[in-house]
Amino acid sequence: MASAPPLPELDFDAMSAEDVLGWAYAEFGDRLCLTCSWQKQSSVLVHMVAELGLDIPVIELDTHLFFRESYETRDRLIERYGLRLLPPPELITVAEQHRQEGPNLWETDPDRCCHIRKVEPLLKALEPYEAWISGIRRDQSPSRATTAKVQWSERYDVWKLHPLADWDEKRVWAYITVNEIPYNPLHDVGFRSIGCIPCTRPTRPEEEERAGRWAGSDKLECGIHLDTPVGGQ
């Protein structure tokens, strides 16, 4: 099991999202990457990184099962910000998965489906990196309520950075609106959280933000953010 390398003693939780990004770039340089799945947090982070003038490569967490609108959002962000998108991690096609695992694995065993289509490719993609920026926020769901802004991931053997951990949904939308940032249009039609087509439905206003993901099952996370936090603030 990998152990966390030492970091300077900083009060990361008191730092703004911009300060966390700036510190991370100075600390990790070209061993730092950003993952995007083209939800609203991706829009915020892509804009913020560009505004700060940081050259941070982007790993697209593409499962081949995203909505058309998510791919179009990616293309609009690339057009506006000129993202340095890394080659996609190796992933079997959906047809191959049907043959190997049986049809519609997302219905019969969604944990295994997420493992094949998200966790394994991400493990591979993160190998060259020491730190990974992700857009998860504490108020998205109870399972994310204790997210630290900087935490060690034993599973991926990297520092995980969550500059938006203390942002709420309102603040995300205010930032997008004020800065006129391209965003996923599915957010305008009730999809407050967006993942793969088979596992995402719109949410009602009174529901939690991520209630439309794996609705009807007790699954809350795809698994890529499940880890035991060690160190950090």
Ligand code: SF4
């Ligand atoms: S979100 Fe659904 S379709 Fe996407 S990888 Fe997970 S189980 Fe499979």
